[in-house]
Amino acid sequence: GPKVLQIPSHQIIDMGQMVTLNCDPVSNHLYFYWYKQILGQQMEFLVNFYNGKVMEKSKLFKDQFSVERPDGSYFTLKIQPTALEDSAVYFCASSLARTGGAETLYFGSGTRLTVL
Amino acid sequence: GDSVTQTEGPVTVSESESLIINCTYSATSIAYPNLFWYVRYPGEGLQLLLKVITAGQKGSSRGFEATYNKETTSFHLQKASVQESDSAVYYCALGGSSNNRIFFGDGTQLVVKP
Numbered sequence: 001g002p003k004v005l006q007i008p009s010h011q012i013i014d015m016g017q018m019v020t021l022n023c024d025p026v027s028n029h030l031y032f033y034w035y036k037q038i039l040g041q042q043m044e045f046l047v048n049f050y051n052g053k054v055m056e057k058s059k060l061f062k063d064q065f066s067v068e069r070p071d072g073s074y075f076t077l078k079i080q081p082t083a084l085e086d087s088a089v090y091f092c093a094s095s096l097a098r099t100g101g102a103e104t105l106y107f108g109s110g111t112r113l114t115v116l
Numbered sequence: 117g118d119s120v121t122q123t124e125g126p127v128t129v130s131e132s133e134s135l136i137i138n139c140t141y142s143a144t145s146i147a148y149p150n151l152f153w154y155v156r157y158p159g160e161g162l163q164l165l166l167k168v169i170t171a172g173q174k175g176s177s178r179g180f181e182a183t184y185n186k187e188t189t190s191f192h193l194q195k196a197s198v199q200e201s202d203s204a205v206y207y208c209a210l211g212g213s214s215n216n217r218i219f220f221g222d223g224t225q226l227v228v229k230p
Contacts (some may be wrong), residue, residue: 004161031216043162043207043220056215091162095216102150102169103216107162 002026006092006108007074014116018080021111023092025075032075033093033105034067036060043091049075079113087115118143122208122221130229131200137193137224139182139208146212151184151191154207156223162207165193169212178202203228 005024013019025032031050037043047057049067064083069075075094079086089112093105122139129135143149153165153175166175171186182193191208208221 001163006161033216035220042222045217045219048215048217056213056217058217093162102167102211104164104167105216105218106164107154109159109161 002029002106004092004094004106004108006090006111008111009109010112010114012114012116013082015084016081018078019082019113021077021079021090021092021113022074023076023094023108025092025094026096026106029094029096029106031055031095031097031103032067032069033095034077035091035093035107036088037091037110038088046077046090082113082115084115087113089113118145118210118219120208120210120219120221122206123224125205125223125225126227127224128227128229129198132197135193135195135198135202135226137206137208137226139191139193139221141189141191141208141210141219143189143210143212146210148212150211151182152209152211152218153180153182153191153193154209154220155204156207157204165206198226198228200228200230202226 007022033048034046089110091110092108095103123137150169152167155165166177168175168184174183205223207223210219
């Protein structure tokens with residue numbers, strides 16, 4: 001089936017540094033999402049993105065977070081500066097449309113971010 | 117708020133035994149909830165197992181079934197006879213918001229013994 005690729009699978013950085021997580025969504029999809037899962041906790045919605053804009057974000061999407069998809073390339077999540085509590089697995093997802101919440105999302109395998 | 121609660125794992129069953137993973141939801145801000153089961157096999161990304169968008173309907177895939185029960189706000193996942201290849205983490209999820217925001221349960225790890 002359709003694949004969402006996330007690069008890298010694991011990233012370790014020092015607190016205060018900037019990090020960019022990359023996502024290669026399904027090629028014809030139009031909607032993009034980031035979810036965050038802290039170890040032992042639920043996977044939680046961060047943000048969704050369409051047509052170059054953030055459509056909705058949760059309270060977990062701090063001011064230090066930003067997303068973009070320049071020129072239809074990778075969909076990225078940037079954290080600047082990072083904090084210890086940003087350590088988690090970040091999952092990217094994409095969907096073809098936005099059919100009132102019934103759309104199937106396709107997820108990547110996640111990027112495990114460790115902030116030291 | 118909007119949330120999902122599911123059976124705490126791990127759940128261990130023997131091959132060919134039956135399985136049920138319970139899921140209940142609370143949808144206070146979603147007018148028309150849609151319900152999903154996603155699965156994550158080892159080393160892979162989350163993938164849709166089945167979804168039901170109409171109350172009272174049943175979804176099925178790969179031998180798994182789940183019925184959307186609006187009265188009991190439940191969406192339990194069942195399979196009559198599991199296989200070792202079903203070992204994975206199963207997530208019940210609630211959708212239905214206009215921006216496709218999904219609320220996930222904690223996930224239930226299923227271990228199927230040969």
